Amino acid sequence: MRRLIDHGFTLLTGMAALAACGLLVGIAAVILERGLPALSWEFVSRAADGFGGGGVVYQIAGTVLLLLTALGVAAPTAIAVALLATVYLDRGRSRRRLTLALYALNGVPSIVFGIVGLAVFVKGLGWGKSWLAGGLVLALMILPTLTVALAERIRAVPRSYRTAASGLGLSRSAVVWSVLLPQSLGGLVSGTLLGLARAAGETAPILFTAAVFAGATLPAGVKESPILALPYHIFVLAQDSFDPAAGAALWGSATVLLALVLSLSIAALPTRLRTHEEARHG
Amino acid sequence: MRRPALVLAILAAAVTVSPVRAALRINGSTTVNPVVVDAAAELRAARGGEIQVDTLGGSSGGIAALGDGRADVAMSSRPILESDRERYPGVDFRATAIGSDALALVVSRDVWEGGLRSLTRPQLLALYEGRIRNWRELGGPDRRVVFFNKEPGRGTWEVFAHWAYGDSSEAPLVSLPEVGSNEEARSKVASTRGAISQLSAAWADGERVFALGIELADGSVVRPTPQAVAAGEYPLSRPLFLVTDGEAGRDARELIDFLLGARGREIVERHGYLPASPAVTTPEEAP
């Protein structure tokens, strides 16, 4: 009887895990089945032509620009906050509070970022829709992911390295630059990849702040300089695809976005899993 | 820590570089959108320059964007209302009709095949207000009524409310499931039994969703056919507008003229709308 229950346990939990994995495969299959026929070199290298025709090169460019902006702002800030959390803040209560704040920020729904961005940049500063507004909003959104991943690696740097470096007479900032940061670069990279994967797929934060449906190319300024973006493109086409060509563009765009996001997450995966297992057994 | 400085430098450079030719910003109705997007693509190919098109918030969203100075041209599937002028006293709204479209009441296949082919205005009001809850009461199939309402702010809804209630501000406060854009309305009606919604007639394909006729007071039934719309017989037709603040600027003028010209009229027709009455402007068009 006990054996039976044990086998039942393995079977049931195994089926749950299989179902979870099956979902990923299923979703990818449905998208690819419809999207792959639409993919071609022209599709990813040409500008959109009319409603749902042509390619999506500016949607890709817009998404990449958003990611680079978010990265440029979030990476230095994440380094600063992570150092604060691991080196400069006194141990104990204030560190715990900072961590709590980071997790709380991580939990903020993306649509709230969108509304804040709308209030601050579009309404307050009068920028209209702008790539910079979208990039800044996304930067704030991915900041916790980057920071926590980096802080985790900094904490994992053996205590002895720090003491040895200090013993050599290095100042605290020299220890930071020559020991801590180089040792924990992997955390920053995997956190960044993960954050970017999330930022690339988000529609809600750029809905009001950065993206328009058609006509934008590369921005030449900040004010009134919207961009096109893949997720927003899909969102609009999903609601308004009139002719079959637009349907092909819709699934093609979804395939491109999925490929972009999954390759970012896959690149982050090895470091991420290793960190997890180390955190457990180390 | 050299990175922040670099980023700042790039940002500063980006701010100071100003565009050669300011982009033409267009916002508004999803009904007008496909036409303008196609026209913009051809204009861009012919003369360069940027034309940005966006549709958040529908007609009212576009008019608000024009009023706030966030857009240069609003696309609207409803006329400018007194309330718009009150809200933006400083703005001189000038609307140019670039075509027209009939607003159809579309139903799902089971309602259509159940024998319901037309509605009177009082019947429509009763459906909208939830006083009629089953199609049987109108001689249709025994099926509950599912009214997908166009979200407020959409030109389609404004035109519907104006026809049904005289003025959209008189429309009763109802809470129905809402649909936004045209494709969303069409696919939801098509996939739901007993469904009805207000939809641009150009999207009523007669395969997945079916346009009801309107039974007039004298008992005659008018269907939203292009002929009936052109002849002014179908009561729920509406012009599609491009709206500017005061005299249209050079780029906006170019777009409007293009849409009124031969090639533009072709585009309007291709998307299932009726072109504006023949333009008196010059026949030379951009390719």
Added chain:
Amino acid sequence: MTRWLTWTLSLLTGVVVLGSALLLLLESLPAWRHSGLGFLTGTRWFFRASEFGAAPMVYGTLVVAVLALGLAAPLAFGAALFTAEVLRGRARLAVKGTIELLAGIPSVVYGLLGVLLLRDWIYRLLSPFDPLSGDTLLTGGVLLAVMILPTVTTLADDSLAGVPAGQRRAARGLGLTRAEVAATVVVPQAAPGLVAALLLGLGRALGETIAVFLVVGRRDNQWPEWLLSPKPIAEAGQTLTTKLGGSEVWIAWGDPLHWGAIVGLALLLLSLVVGLTVTGLRLAPPGGRDA
């Protein structure tokens, strides 16, 4: 210099975050002044009549999120038990990796699949109850369940696998089967972490916008006759996020009161989610867990 930069950038971030929250509060003031507490308790939202009651949207948000959690939790805990207690080595990493990838799929893609497949499935599934359409709170809940599944699984696996291996070995040495070890040793110890996983999953479900937007029906003022009545689940509804993602935001733009009401909804959503997240973290303080 490094220290100075660190503090400056961090403080700047703090100011931005707190400033944003403050801004939401300030911009929503007209709505609070207009409706008072009625903004929270009112069950009617008709902006054309300047009536702003958020309760039906809070209700919709909670129903969708709780449904999602109820559906996702058994599957997520099952999968987490499998990865933490049964699988070893490479197989474990492969399954964990796959599940984490699932978390990366953009919500607009989920929405697309919801429109394409899920709405029709739910419509057919509910057909004995004669549903009005396939756009229901249940549809939103099921879609969200799939979306939060990887989050809950990963967090649950973290807390299960965090139980020291020595305790498992000791229990196995006493002759307990794997299932018995899991039930008597591992799960009780990991319990706070499991609850935290649920709460953080709930937080994600509450805040998701785009996917729910496309399948929930966006019907205002759905208020149940009695609080736990199951009927509205099979009907269209509106959540805080779908309201915030919709066209009303643009209509509200120029009108301080209406805009205030919209921002008030954002503030409400923010407090709800952050409150839950902080509670979850209190239960299981983050250790080796990623954001």
